[in-house]
Structure formats: structure tokens, C-alpha cells
Amino acid sequence: MADRRNSVPSNCTSRRRFLERSLLGAIGGAALSRTLAVHAHAAGTDLLRVGLIGCGGRGTGAAAQALQADKNVKLVAMADAFADRVEKSLAALQTQQAIAGKIDVPPERRFAGFDAYQKLMASGVDVVLLCEPPHFRPAHLKAAIDAGLHVFAEKPVAVDSPGVRLVLQTCREAEKKRLSIVSGLCLRYCYGFQETAKRVHEGQIGEVLALEANDYRSGGGGGKPREPGMTDMHWQMRNWYFFTWLSGDFNVEQHVHFLDVCAWAMKNEYPVRAVGLGGRQVRTGPHSGNIYDHHSVVYEYANGAKLYSNCRQIPGCYNNMSAQVTGAKGKAVFSESRRGLKIAGQHPWTYAGPENNFYQTEHDELFAGIRAGKPINNGQYMARSTLLAIMGRMATYTGQAITWEQAMNSKEDLAPPKYEWGELPAPRVAMPGMTKFV
16 A cells, blocks of 8 residues: 555645746756766766855855765855855865865856756756755755756755655655765764664664653754845845744754654654644744744654654753653663763663764765765655654644644645745744644
8 A cells, every 4th residue: 555644745836836947947958968977976986066055054064074075076066045155155165174175166156046056056066965944955956856966955854744745756756866865864874873773673672662852952042133224035034044934943943853863763653643832932032033942742653652852942941952762671862972872771781882973974975875876865764754843843833733644735835925035024923722734
């Protein structure tokens, strides 16, 4: 029987068509020639040309890691909504001695604006790093795969269900074309996390009964003030993290990491129902956008297991980023601290193996897979774990019980009416009991 959870309704596109369809004229026949050349890099002698889309801190870091992942790779193009971010990122990369010789981004390959990604993908790149605000990722991922490009896609890969459905569809196309899609859910590339997950899967804690995903942070206050002369769209794009349509809210943009660890511990099985609460206690100022500052969600699995998810971003508070998996024979703890990777119970164990920079490892494996002609496709779990986080947001925003089927098939499209530097009224803050599920 087909898995209905991954079905892609025919109405999965909407206003995103502006971003998706307009690419066709920009890349034209170049997509076909690049698709035919996908396997030419397997020998390891051909130059792999990298393009960066999204030139903030994470994008700059990803570009540096990509340039260190392969001997014959070069950053040749950069794109962002804002030209100053391109220039700032490029300057930062050029100061790094280890990679400075692998950067060749002349002014004609520095692109800005909403169509910057189109120009970058038509500029002769082989690999793209998608590090833009999450709202744009589904359309940019589709454009990259249509163009025959390998992809590193930061997390999360969407902010709403139509975006998730489009990503799932695109990842299936990538499999057909033998193109890589490596996810920025980097904890799956951590050696210690891999060993801990392996032991859970082997039954060392017994049947999983309950899970916790914790992301307590003392940071995350208000956003950036609106400067004179900024249009609505300009300010929201500069302040993207604080607007749900751009970031997905922080339980999607950041907490997705440990939600994904729990999904991994459950062998990529996902819950059937979610109930939660959330709100704003400190993010109440004029620069706070419309995201919450705390979420608490209980997810229920078909077998009765429960996942307790808690995340909070309020200054001056306790910090804890971890996942715990409780089974019939013990408990496994996943933490970014090496000593925090352990199992207690009938089979006690503490991780003592090698540490790795998992941000670097995901790029190492991306480029090694391209060279070996063995593309990596993380599409299924990166899309479904994104939906797991979105499902939790739906529960906290509406105050209702949300099923996996409802979340997967939701018609809520957070895209703005148009992508222009003009008026765009700020979205309202969700009110549980009043905000409706769509």
C-alpha cells in the first residue's frame, strides 16, 4: 500500500510559481547540459564550481566548509536578497588563508535581489549551497534539481506544508537524476550521535516508550529596529528570523535539530498526533515580528510512545539542548557534549570514540559522494522532520490536536502575495483558540 503521508496533492504549488516557473527561461538548455555532465566529476580531476545562495553567517560557514571538503573545488558565484550581505560574506571568506585561493567571485557573479538565485544557477555552477531564509528553500531546491545541480540544503527545508510536499516531490526527482541533496540536519553526521542511535536501534534500551527533545536557550530577544526608509518587505527580510512566513518560527528553524534526532531514534517513524501550547512573554516589542518565544508539544506515536518537545528562547534563563530516549531497559542521552552521549540501564555505556566537526563532515560526504558517483539523498528525513516541527507549530498556534495527515495535507501557504520591495503588512501573532487550522 502506498504511504499516504508522502503524497503530493496536485495543488502543492501556489504563489511559489513566481519563484519556480520564472527560472525556466533563466537557465534554459543549460540544465540539460549540466544533467548530462553529472557523472563527469567522479574521477576527481574536474573542477567542482560552487555557488552560495544566502550569505549570512550560516551561509558563510557552509561555503568555508565546502571549500575545505575537496581539493579541486572553487567558489565561483554568490547570491543574496541584499548586495551588502554578499560583499560582507565574500570579504570574510577571503580572510581565511586555507580557502582564499579557492575563491573566484568577480562582480559579475555576485547577485542580489529576489531573482538572484536564478542568475546564480545560470552562471555555470555545479553545486549550490542553499542557506537562504527557509521560506525560499522549496522553490530554490526545485530550481537547483531542475538545473541538474548537486545541493547542500540547510535546515529546515520549508516553513509550511505546501513547501514540504514540494520538497518531497523534488527529492524524488533528484533520485531519478542521481543528484545529491545533503541536509543541514548536521547532528546525523556526528560520529557520537551515530553510535548512540545505532545502539538504540540495536535494542540496548529496549522498546522505546518516551522521548524528549529539549531546546532551552537564554538568548533570542527582540529583532532589529526598522530603519528609516525601509519598506515593509525590506524590514521583514532583514528581520527574517522573527517572521513565521520566513523562518517557520524558532521551533521549526532551530528546534528541528533535536526533533530530528528523536525521529532518527524512532528509525524515521513519525507521530500520528500532536497537542501543544505556546506563546510570547518577552517577544512583545515592535521588533519581535510574529513568532513565539516558547513552545511545548506532546507528540503521540501509533504504538503509544510519546515525544515531549520543549523549546524556549528567553534571556536570563537555563540552557539545555539535548534529546533523551527512554526504553524498557534503559535511557539514551544525546547531547553535543561528548560526555553527554551515553546509555544508562541494563547496558550502560558512554561514548568514548572520536569527535568530529559534523558541520564539516556533511560537506566532506557530499563532495565524496559526487566524486564517487554515489550521490547522497537525505530528502525523506529532512522533509518529514521539517513537517514534524511544523506540525508542532500548528498545534501551538491553533490550540488544537493536529494529526500527521492534517499536517501533511494542510493548505496553509505562508507565501506573500508578491515578491517586491514594497508594502507587506506584518502578519498577526497567532492566538490559540482563535487561529484556525487551514
